[in-house]
Amino acid sequence: MSFFDRKTAIIKLLKTHAGKEFTASKIATWLVDTYPKEAKKKEEASNDKRLLNAKSKVRKRKIIIMIYRNELNKLLNAIQKIEPKIKITKRGRWFRYCYVNNINNIVNYDNKCYETFDLKSKIIKFLKTNAGKEFTASQIAVWIVETYSQESARKVQTSNDKLLISVNKMSNTKEIAILLYKNEMKTLLPTTIPKIEPNITIIKKGNRAKYCYINNTDKTFDKSKIIKALKNHKKIIKALENYKKQELTAMEIAQLLLSANSK
Structure with missing residues (x-):
C-alpha cells in the first residue's frame, strides 16, 4: 500500500490552481472529499x-x-520548504495559501498575493492580436482598464502618482485608471515596447501618435505597381469616395490602389 503524503497532495492542489488562494478549511474539505479512504483511516x-x-x-x-x-496550520514551514513557490499570507486569524509561478515577481496588496502586472506584454499582445490596426495611447489605456478591471482598481488604490492630485475630485475609478495608464505609456509606447517587439510601428499624425503591429509575413506590395496605380488617379478617387471620413492604414490604402489598378 502506498503511503499517503498529505503535504504533497496539498502542494499538488495549489499548483493545479496556481494564483488562486485557499484557506485551511477549503484545503481540509478538499482532502476529505478527494481522499475519503484516508479520511476514514484518520x-x-x-x-x-x-x-x-x-x-x-x-x-x-x-x-x-x-x-x-x-x-494544516502546523505544516506551514514544511510545505514552504518543499515548494518555495507557495506563498502564505495571514489575514486576521486565518492563513491563506497560494501557488505563484514567479515567486520573485510578487505584489502584496490588501494582505493578498498577486503576480506583478506586466503592462508591456499586455500592450504587445493587444496590438499583435489586432495586427494592422492603429491605436492611440488612449484607446490602449481604455482596453487595459476594461479588460483588467481588478488590476486597474488596485493600481488606483496603490498609486502614488502625482497625477492623482489633479483628479482627486473624480469619483470614477475607471477614468483615473485610464489617466494613470496613459501617463505610464508615455515612455513605454514610443521607446521601450518597439525595442521589445520591432514589428510595432509608430505612426504620427499631427501631435498624435498611433501604434500598429505590422506582421512581416503579410503580403508585400510591388512598389512599381503602386506607382502605376497612383497615375490612374480617377480610379483611385472613385475608390476612396467609398471611405469618406474614414481613416485608413498604409496597408489598406495600398490594397485599394492595387485593386483600382486591376479594374
Whole structure:
C-alpha cells in the first residue's frame, strides 16, 4: 500500500490552481472529499473526544475537516520548504495559501498575493492580436482598464502618482485608471515596447501618435505597381469616395490602389 503524503497532495492542489488562494478549511474539505479512504483511516486512528462522541456521519465529517484544518496550520514551514513557490499570507486569524509561478515577481496588496502586472506584454499582445490596426495611447489605456478591471482598481488604490492630485475630485475609478495608464505609456509606447517587439510601428499624425503591429509575413506590395496605380488617379478617387471620413492604414490604402489598378 502506498503511503499517503498529505503535504504533497496539498502542494499538488495549489499548483493545479496556481494564483488562486485557499484557506485551511477549503484545503481540509478538499482532502476529505478527494481522499475519503484516508479520511476514514484518520477517523479510526483518532482519539479526539469530539470524534468518538459523534454519532452521525455528517458530524464526523465536520470534525475530520476541523482536525485536518488545525494540522494544516502546523505544516506551514514544511510545505514552504518543499515548494518555495507557495506563498502564505495571514489575514486576521486565518492563513491563506497560494501557488505563484514567479515567486520573485510578487505584489502584496490588501494582505493578498498577486503576480506583478506586466503592462508591456499586455500592450504587445493587444496590438499583435489586432495586427494592422492603429491605436492611440488612449484607446490602449481604455482596453487595459476594461479588460483588467481588478488590476486597474488596485493600481488606483496603490498609486502614488502625482497625477492623482489633479483628479482627486473624480469619483470614477475607471477614468483615473485610464489617466494613470496613459501617463505610464508615455515612455513605454514610443521607446521601450518597439525595442521589445520591432514589428510595432509608430505612426504620427499631427501631435498624435498611433501604434500598429505590422506582421512581416503579410503580403508585400510591388512598389512599381503602386506607382502605376497612383497615375490612374480617377480610379483611385472613385475608390476612396467609398471611405469618406474614414481613416485608413498604409496597408489598406495600398490594397485599394492595387485593386483600382486591376479594374
